[in-house]
Amino acid sequence: MPQVKLLPGAINEIMASVADKCVLTQSDRYGLMAAILDGSLSEEDRRSIERLLRSVAKGRVKVA
Numbered sequence: 001m002p003q004v005k006l007l008p009g010a011i012n013e014i015m016a017s018v019a020d021k022c023v024l025t026q027s028d029r030y031g032l033m034a035a036i037l038d039g040s041l042s043e044e045d046r047r048s049i050e051r052l053l054r055s056v057a058k059g060r061v062k063v064a
Helices: 010-021 026-038 043-057
Strands: none
Touching: 010 026, 010 043, 026 043
């Protein structure tokens, strides 16, 4: 299985991008997958991802 490495500040970049466009792109989804698989998420990053997923579930953020 290939190693997945999260770039520093990636979660903040994804959150800013989604907040600006209200769209979760495929590259954003890959970044979130990398963050989850990395296993070293801070509590703040984990909560940010949870908020983002709730926004998608409620329809406030579209998935491209």
